[in-house]
Each structure stands twice: as structure tokens, then as C-alpha cells.
Amino acid sequence: MRLIGAIKSDLRFQYKHGFYAVYTFITVLYIIIMHKIPGGLIKDYAGALIVFSDPAMLGFFFIGGIIMLEKQQGVIDYLAVTPLSPEEYITAKLATLGFLSICAAVVITLTTHAAGVNWLILLLAIASVSVFFTLYGFLVAAGCRTINQYFLRMIPFLLLIILPCFAVLEFPYSWVFNVLPNVAGVKLTIGAFIGISWQETLFYIIVISVWNWAIYRVALWVHRGGGDHR
Amino acid sequence: MLNVKNLEFKYRGAKGNTLKGIDFNIHRGEIFGFLGPSGSGKTTIQKVLIGLLKGYNGSINVFGKERKNIGRDFYEKIGVAFDFPNLYLKLTAKENLQLIAYYYKKPPQELDCLLDRVGLLPDKNKVVEGFSKGMKMRLNFIRSIMHNPTLMFFDEPTSGLDPVNAKIIKDIILQMKSEGKTIFLTTHNMTIAEQLCDRVAFLVEGQIALCDSPYALKLKYGRKTVKVDYLEHGKKGTSEFGLDLLGGNQRFQEIILDREIISIHSQDASLEDIFIKVTGRELL
Ligand SMILES: Nc1ncnc2c1ncn2[C@@H]1O[C@H](COP(=O)(O)OP(=O)(O)O)[C@@H](O)[C@H]1O
Numbered sequence: 156m157r158l159i160g161a162i163k164s165d166l167r168f169q170y171k172h173g174f175y176a177v178y179t180f181i182t183v184l185y186i187i188i189m190h191k192i193p194g195g196l197i198k199d200y201a202g203a204l205i206v207f208s209d210p211a212m213l214g215f216f217f218i219g220g221i222i223m224l225e226k227q228q229g230v231i232d233y234l235a236v237t238p239l240s241p242e243e244y245i246t247a248k249l250a251t252l253g254f255l256s257i258c259a260a261v262v263i264t265l266t267t268h269a270a271g272v273n274w275l276i277l278l279l280a281i282a283s284v285s286v287f288f289t290l291y292g293f294l295v296a297a298g299c300r301t302i303n304q305y306f307l308r309m310i311p312f313l314l315l316i317i318l319p320c321f322a323v324l325e326f327p328y329s330w331v332f333n334v335l336p337n338v339a340g341v342k343l344t345i346g347a348f349i350g351i352s353w354q355e356t357l358f359y360i361i362v363i364s365v366w367n368w369a370i371y372r373v374a375l376w377v378h379r380g381g382g383d384h385r
Numbered sequence: 386m387l388n389v390k391n392l393e394f395k396y397r398g399a400k401g402n403t404l405k406g407i408d409f410n411i412h413r414g415e416i417f418g419f420l421g422p423s424g425s426g427k428t429t430i431q432k433v434l435i436g437l438l439k440g441y442n443g444s445i446n447v448f449g450k451e452r453k454n455i456g457r458d459f460y461e462k463i464g465v466a467f468d469f470p471n472l473y474l475k476l477t478a479k480e481n482l483q484l485i486a487y488y489y490k491k492p493p494q495e496l497d498c499l500l501d502r503v504g505l506l507p508d509k510n511k512v513v514e515g516f517s518k519g520m521k522m523r524l525n526f527i528r529s530i531m532h533n534p535t536l537m538f539f540d541e542p543t544s545g546l547d548p549v550n551a552k553i554i555k556d557i558i559l560q561m562k563s564e565g566k567t568i569f570l571t572t573h574n575m576t577i578a579e580q581l582c583d584r585v586a587f588l589v590e591g592q593i594a595l596c597d598s599p600y601a602l603k604l605k606y607g608r609k610t611v612k613v614d615y616l617e618h619g620k621k622g623t624s625e626f627g628l629d630l631l632g633g634n635q636r637f638q639e640i641i642l643d644r645e646i647i648s649i650h651s652q653d654a655s656l657e658d659i660f661i662k663v664t665g666r667e668l669l
């Protein structure tokens with residue numbers, strides 16, 4: 156099956172380019188930091204933030220690196236003239252990076268927070284947030300021809316996504332931000348550590364899902380050449 | 386097999402059309418070559434035909450359907466090699482073929498056999514990053530034919546190859562033709578075109594200046610000549626004469642009778658000469 160082939164291909168590509176080595180290093184670093192933080196609510200929040208920023212940043216940066224490497228090597232053009240569809244191409248990227256995110260999140264959580272974590276919510280949060288950020292990073296890289304162009308374009312996109320997260324600090328009307336996928340993602344992840352009502356859980360999952368669906372359509376459109384810069 | 390009518394294409398942001406109303410047909414089992422200097426639009430045509438560049442005007446009818454309306458099944462049936470090798474650099478030669486092979490319904494041909502055919506078998510487990518340009522081009526080439534396509538597009542298939550390897554690629558192309566495959570290729574090398582193509586189209590600035598078989602073109606535009614080198618008053622001289630009515634040519638008779646002849650060669654006009662004559666341009 157083509158999708159399985161694409162996933163195998165992506166795993167091989169990411170492994171050979173050292174993405175997994177880098178990621179192992181970062182995960183170990185996170186675990187060391189977590190062990191230095193004293194227990195209690197602070198640790199719950201810190202754990203949630205690390206576990207959240209992990210798939211988010213991983214999706215965002217890794218997909219950028221992968222796309223730019225594929226562009227430089229020209230393979231992205233070659234794939235476009237094989238039977239592999241844009242849907243399969245993108246889905247394979249989401250699956251591989253999502254799987255990596257989940258692995259990292261599970262390892263970090265297990266080694267630092269053995270008890271009191273709602274695993275179901277945590278996994279849902281990681282998986283959905285990973286999809287969003289991977290597609291978001293995909294859009295940043297899609298229109299870029301050079302690495303320099305990519306780095307320049309990345310910065311505003313990154314700020315746009317980090318700043319609203321301060322809405323976790325509860326100020327008047329901060330709830331408005333809850334309809335943003337990144338804020339919903341943070342709150343869901345924190346909820347997995349300190350507890351969250353099922354209504355809120357459902358709401359955040361719906362928010363992220365709607366965003367994911369929309370950004371997937373945009374990514375497909377761009378990948379098919381809608382925003383073609385050739 | 387492939388009928389193109391009044392094809393126009395404009396790059397986003399470009400001032401005018403890069404392809405300016407192109408018409409041609411490629412028949413089943415034919416090798417059709419696009420010849421032209423660099424920048425004339427050969428790569429652009431290929432990319433439009435294979436659907437990599439979208440938004441053309443005019444019509445491209447391929448496998449009996451309009452190009453725009455063909456689904457991804459199209460790519461099961463065509464093979465594409467780009468003008469520069471686009472390979473996974475950190476993967477081995479074999480992996481480069483295997484990973485792409487997954488995407489086809491028809492299981493690709495024996496990969497080792499193909500690698501052997503282009504002399505890459507000993508390097509099949511080496512990472513492509515360390516390959517020479519020629520090795521990459523050969524791998525790039527066999528990747529485009531491993532799924533046994535019926536219509537192939539090769540952009541400058543022998544560029545960057547030494548004569549021995551260029552010959553290997555040319556032989557494979559000819560063998561595929563003998564199996565009934567249809568081949569579109571581009572080149573700025575006239576010799577390749579003469580050796581391979583059943584018909585050629587001369588492309589100049591996005592337009593076809595001329596399209597016919599190399600033989601017919603030579604018949605029509607080429608003039609067979611003889612070149613005579615001789616000694617005249619102790620100095621070397623050279624003269625060229627058309628073959629037609631050669632016997633009645635006074636100057637020719639004069640030289641033959643009175644001068645000391647160094648050599649006489651009959652010459653065929655090359656496609657290159659014809660290209661220059663018809664388009665007023667050099668091939669670069
Ligand atoms: N991405 C692009 N954007 C704008 N113009 C382009 C692009 N690629 C090629 N061109 C222009 O199109 C013309 C034809 O190029 P190309 O098809 O590569 O020619 P060839 O393959 O015959 O050398 C050239 O003038 C080139 O500058």
C-alpha cells in the first residue's frame with residue numbers, strides 16, 4: 156500500500172538525517188530538567204508545558220527541516236510524478252512525526268510523573284496538537300525555496316503561535332483565546348496533569364479537530380500547487 | 386498517444402509566455418526529441434506535460450484524455466527523469482529505488498538487474514551522497530523506468546555522462562522503443578537527436594521552428610557537399626562544392642585537373658548545421 160510505503164520512506168529519511176538522534180538528546184535534556192524541579196503543582200505545570208511544547212515544537216521544526224531537505228534534494232518534485240497522492244504524502248508525515256511525539260511524551264511523563272496523569276487525555280492532546288503543528292510548519296516551509304527564506308519566514312509564524320499561550324495566565328477575557336488550537340492544546344495538556352472536566356476536554360478536542368481539518372485542507376491546496384511559486 | 390495543440394504556459398511573475406503556442410503529436414512507439422538551445426523552454430514543456438507545472442492554456446491529450454482531467458493513475462503509466470538527479474542523498478542506491486517502488490501497483494522489475502545494466506551494482510549499498518554526477522544520473526534514469534511505464538519523459542538524459550555511459554543509456558532507450566514504448570526526450574545535443582529520434586522538433590524561444598524526421602530534414606535543408614583540400618602555388622587551399630551537378634562545375638574541374646590534391650571528403654549536413662540555418666541560432 157502506498158501510505159505504508161510513504162511511512163516507511165519517511166522513517167528511513169528522518170532516521171538517516173539524524174532527526175531521531177537529535178530528538179533523543181532533547182528528550183534526555185527534558186527529563187534531567189524535570190528531575191531538578193521540586194514536586195507539587197509547579198512540577199505539574201512544568202511537566203505539562205514541556206510535554207506540550209514538545210510535540211508542538213517537534214512538529215513545527217522537524218517538518219520544516221524535512222520539507223526543506225526534500226526540496227534541496229529535489230525528491231519532492233519526483234514524488235509529485237509518482238502515483239503517491241498529496242493526501243498520502245502529507246498523512247505519512249503526520250503519522251511519523253505524531254508517533255515520534257507520542258513516544259517522547261510518554262517517555263518524559265513516565266520517567267518524571269509516574270502517578271496522577273490522565274493518560275487518555277494526554278495521548279489525545281499530544282496526537283491532535285502534533286497534527287496541528289506539523290501542518291502549520293508544513294505551510295511555513297511550503298512556499299520557501301531556500302533555507303534562509305525559511306528561517307526568516309518562520310519567526311513571525313512562531314511568535315504568532317507562542318504569544319496566545321500566555322492566555323493560560325487567566326486575565327479578563329482570556330477565555331476568548333480558548334478557541335485557538337495552541338491555547339486549547341496547552342489547556343488540555345495541563346488538564347491531563349492536574350485534572351479537567353469532561354465538558355472542557357470535549358470542547359478543546361473539538362476546537363483542535365476543527366482547526367486540524369481546516370489546516371489540512373489548506374496544506375493540501377498549497378501542496379497541490381495552489382500557492383505555486385515555481 | 387500524445388497530442389498537443391496550441392500549448393501556452395506562463396510562469397508566475399514572468400513577463401510573457403514561456404511556451405508560445407506549441408503544436409505536436411507523438412505516436413505510439415516513437416522517440417520524439419525536443420531540440421533547442423538552453424533557455425528555449427524544453428524543461429518547461431516536459432514539466433507541463435507531466436503535470437508538475439499547472440495552469441496551461443491549449444490542450445494536451447494523452448492516453449486519450451485531457452491532461453488536466455487525468456487522475457494520479459497517469460503516473461503508473463509514465464516514467465520521468467529530470468535534467469538533474471533528484472535523489473535521497475543520505476540513502477543508498479538500492480533504497481532510492483525500493484522506497485519509490487512501493488508507490489506503484491505493478492511490482493517494479495528486478496532492481497539488481499537494472500542497477501547492473503547501468504554499472505551501479507557494485508555501489509548499490511553505498512550512500513548516494515558520495516556518487517559522482519554521472520552515477521547519480523544513471524540511478525536517476527533507471528528509477529524512471531523501473532515500473533515499466535509505457536510513455537517516458539527524459540530531460541537531457543545523457544547530460545553529464547561520459548561516452549561509454551551515454552551509450553548505455555542510449556541503448557536502453559532504443560531497446561525500450563523496440564519494445565513498443567513511446568519516448569519524449571529533450572536535448573541540446575544534435576548527435577544524440579540524430580542517433581535516437583524518429584522525429585525532432587526545433588524549439589526556439591518557446592516556439593517550434595521546425596518538426597520532422599532527421600532524415601527528411603537533411604533531405605530538405607541539408608546539401609551534400611564535397612570538400613577538397615589542395616596545394617596552389619605552394620599554399621594550402623580548401624574549397625567546398627555541392628554534389629548536385631558536380632561534374633559540370635568549372636572550378637571543381639580546374640582544381641581536380643591542375644592542382645595537387647591533398648584530400649577529398651564528401652560531407653553530409655549535420656542536424657546542427659540545419660538548426661543554425663533554419664533558426665539563425667547556435668545550439669549551446
Ligand atoms: N521557475 C521559473 N520561473 C520563471 N521563469 C523560468 C522558471 N524556470 C525557467 N524559466 C524561464 O523559462 C525559460 C525556459 O527555461 P527552460 O524550460 O528551463 O529551458 P531549457 O530547458 O530549454 O533550457 C527560460 O527563459 C527561463 O529563464
Ligand SMILES: [Mg+2]
Nearest residue numbers: 427428468540
Ligand atoms: Mg532544461
